[in-house]
Amino acid sequence: MLKKTNGPTLVDVAREAGVSLKTASRALNDDPGIAPATAKKVRTVMSRLGYRPNELARGLKGRKSAAIGMVVPNLADPFSASAVQAVQEVARKNGHVVVLTSSGGDELLEREELETLVRRQVDGLIIAPADGRTSTVDSFISANIPVVSFDRPISNSNIDSITVTNRDSVREATEHLLSHGYRRILAIGARPHLYTGSERVAGYVSTMKRAHLKKETYLVENESDLDPEVIQKLLKKGPGKLDAILTLNGITTMLVLRVLRQLGKRVGSDIALISFDDFELAEILTPSLTVVRQPAAELGRRAAELLFTRMQSKKPFPRQEIVLSTTFHIRESCGCTQNI
Amino acid sequence: MLKKTNGPTLVDVAREAGVSLKTASRALNDDPGIAPATAKKVRTVMSRLGYRPNELARGLKGRKSAAIGMVVPNLADPFSASAVQAVQEVARKNGHVVVLTSSGGDELLEREELETLVRRQVDGLIIAPADGRTSTVDSFISANIPVVSFDRPISNSNIDSITVTNRDSVREATEHLLSHGYRRILAIGARPHLYTGSERVAGYVSTMKRAHLKKETYLVENESDLDPEVIQKLLKKGPGKLDAILTLNGITTMLVLRVLRQLGKRVGSDIALISFDDFELAEILTPSLTVVRQPAAELGRRAAELLFTRMQSKKPFPRQEIVLSTTFHIRESCGCTQNI
DNA sequence: GATTTGTTAGACAACGTTGTCTTATGTGAG
DNA sequence: CTCACATAAGACAACGTTGTCTAACAAATC
Numbered sequence: 001m002l003k004k005t006n007g008p009t010l011v012d013v014a015r016e017a018g019v020s021l022k023t024a025s026r027a028l029n030d031d032p033g034i035a036p037a038t039a040k041k042v043r044t045v046m047s048r049l050g051y052r053p054n055e056l057a058r059g060l061k062g063r064k065s066a067a068i069g070m071v072v073p074n075l076a077d078p079f080s081a082s083a084v085q086a087v088q089e090v091a092r093k094n095g096h097v098v099v100l101t102s103s104g105g106d107e108l109l110e111r112e113e114l115e116t117l118v119r120r121q122v123d124g125l126i127i128a129p130a131d132g133r134t135s136t137v138d139s140f141i142s143a144n145i146p147v148v149s150f151d152r153p154i155s156n157s158n159i160d161s162i163t164v165t166n167r168d169s170v171r172e173a174t175e176h177l178l179s180h181g182y183r184r185i186l187a188i189g190a191r192p193h194l195y196t197g198s199e200r201v202a203g204y205v206s207t208m209k210r211a212h213l214k215k216e217t218y219l220v221e222n223e224s225d226l227d228p229e230v231i232q233k234l235l236k237k238g239p240g241k242l243d244a245i246l247t248l249n250g251i252t253t254m255l256v257l258r259v260l261r262q263l264g265k266r267v268g269s270d271i272a273l274i275s276f277d278d279f280e281l282a283e284i285l286t287p288s289l290t291v292v293r294q295p296a297a298e299l300g301r302r303a304a305e306l307l308f309t310r311m312q313s314k315k316p317f318p319r320q321e322i323v324l325s326t327t328f329h330i331r332e333s334c335g336c337t338q339n340i
Numbered sequence: 341m342l343k344k345t346n347g348p349t350l351v352d353v354a355r356e357a358g359v360s361l362k363t364a365s366r367a368l369n370d371d372p373g374i375a376p377a378t379a380k381k382v383r384t385v386m387s388r389l390g391y392r393p394n395e396l397a398r399g400l401k402g403r404k405s406a407a408i409g410m411v412v413p414n415l416a417d418p419f420s421a422s423a424v425q426a427v428q429e430v431a432r433k434n435g436h437v438v439v440l441t442s443s444g445g446d447e448l449l450e451r452e453e454l455e456t457l458v459r460r461q462v463d464g465l466i467i468a469p470a471d472g473r474t475s476t477v478d479s480f481i482s483a484n485i486p487v488v489s490f491d492r493p494i495s496n497s498n499i500d501s502i503t504v505t506n507r508d509s510v511r512e513a514t515e516h517l518l519s520h521g522y523r524r525i526l527a528i529g530a531r532p533h534l535y536t537g538s539e540r541v542a543g544y545v546s547t548m549k550r551a552h553l554k555k556e557t558y559l560v561e562n563e564s565d566l567d568p569e570v571i572q573k574l575l576k577k578g579p580g581k582l583d584a585i586l587t588l589n590g591i592t593t594m595l596v597l598r599v600l601r602q603l604g605k606r607v608g609s610d611i612a613l614i615s616f617d618d619f620e621l622a623e624i625l626t627p628s629l630t631v632v633r634q635p636a637a638e639l640g641r642r643a644a645e646l647l648f649t650r651m652q653s654k655k656p657f658p659r660q661e662i663v664l665s666t667t668f669h670i671r672e673s674c675g676c677t678q679n680i
Numbered sequence: 681g682a683t684t685t686g687t688t689a690g691a692c693a694a695c696g697t698t699g700t701c702t703t704a705t706g707t708g709a710g
Numbered sequence: 711c712t713c714a715c716a717t718a719a720g721a722c723a724a725c726g727t728t729g730t731c732t733a734a735c736a737a738a739t740c
Contacts, residue, residue, distance in 0.1 A: 006403065006484075052455075052459050053459055054400070054459065054461060055459045055460045055461065056396050056399045056400045056405060056460065056461050057400050060394070060396045063346065065396060067439070067460075074425065075421055075424055075425035075428065076418070076422045076637070077421075078416070078418060080421075081415055081418070081420075081421035082416045084440070085416040085442060088440065088441060088442055089442075092441070092453075097439050097441065097456060097457075097460065098439065098441070099407070099437050099439050099440075100424070100438055100439075100440045101428060101432070101437065101438070102428055115392075116437060117437075118392060119392050119393055119394065120395045120396070120407075120437065121394060121395065121396050144346075254620060254621070257621070257624045258623070258624060261624060279619075279620055279621050280619055280620070280621070281594070281597070281619050281621040281625060282621065283598070284594075284598060284625060285625055285626070286625070286626040297416070
């Protein structure tokens, strides 16, 4: 068989430099116990041959891969994208690389991806779990890999989590709508089986309750994959006129805006709207969109930092549950008139 | 020293099943030359022990990592994000994993990242090169790794590339503006040192020339990191009134829209605008934005497919230069009135 | 001058897996 | 009954690196 032509190895370097394999290794790693002159000589040979250490071999020997794995539902989602970018930056600073996979929100696929990552010996994992149940990851705890859950916590586990104030943020938004005098408010777009979804709905419901509104006026529409027609119907029927809409995630905001436009409803005047999740152009819209913005990059950064702390710490420390605040950007769509 | 408690290895499986290491390996890989009964016995032990193959060791032995590397300027950019998502999907179908890094458009960092990836023995690379010169990657050709360049070609090399019709797309947009009767058109946001930038400007300039417009009326503003004030000045001064703006990338579109809003200029009526790059909310804006949309996901998918074809092909084949079409979405900001 | 100490270098095994080659076992042909 | 032959299983080395232990040698101590 033809030997695959690969780059030079440490053995080649050692031979060429007239030293032993181990000495070459020492030069490579700035190990102590090597004469500066020898080290220099070896390094010269290395650059002459264009030697590149094989990280696979290193990882195998050292039982670490210098890689962390990250699983998100969908990378094309700007929220995930920002987070991943931040994670990647932190990873680089720590000399690690990010192996990225997406689960499509599918629990089965998520399991597979996690399995793949663990087999690749990643040193740590950051997951935005498709499901909040512990089942998916518990088998990996046995693999002794530090895991940080991101965007959603994993219940009944002692896995670190980084989340945002979903409930309180929606509460704030709802209160703002109430303060405008709106009473018939539709909360739409939650996936109630997800942590984020149920928290956001809870924020809405509790606020409406506290305002002593009759239960019949709570309007919650769960499915997030609503097709336009469903939304259209919702807007038309409803028990009485709808005052305001609270969209509980970015995709829903898009859908709702599109339908409102088709119906000729003017946002801000005909009907108020607050969006959970910000958009690049939200400020430019007429009317500009009032939004709850999640600190996506910060979330990613903190998740990665926590993960590395966990990875580097000799002693175990208690589960961390970090909750970051969202920011509320009052613009025009909520009924406020903006003074620029 | 305390031995790191790791999961079971093939040796453990073999011992437990009462077979040799090699036989266990055969059971794992469905190798021929093993009795079905033996294979079943071994596999039972595997799942009982929760055995997970170590991909690092496999990679080292087989001289392949089952990973591809991808380098993009900035992952938070929706264009990159969509492409990465698509790449990841193709990679999974091919049993590979994606190691993702971002260069921040910095050539030096890009080099470092590439080096890291090659050291990790990735089986292939997809790059959106920060610079179109060959220097950055030529050292990796020696590493015999298939490379596909993405969004921008690498000149003077025989590296495959996937790009879009930058020049023709801008030509189409420019012609559309001219057909509205606009003559004083500002093309803004190109980074002329990048392939995409120079191509887009070339599309603009050649179209203006062909329309026999005087050279003084060409208005090209290069820097993409324009701060708002610069844009503001451009809009105010200029030799005569500005008819239209052609923004040559998404970030610039954002900036320009914001400034126009501040100046109280109404897009579509006061001044026309076409954006290279689409936005999620572009359709919802008033006026809705006429845009050139790049098929980001398709670009990523094709890049990955080409890469895998290259990786799997025994015989080398000629350099591929795939050029995908953009789509032109005529909405309102160009001066057209949309009939919904 | 013999012994200790410290420095530098090398030999060898190991990480977990698979490729190559060999050996054991049974099966059918002559 | 012997030989060839397929089938199944094992022994051993190898992938490229680093950890452990030992060897060589010079300098320093007594």
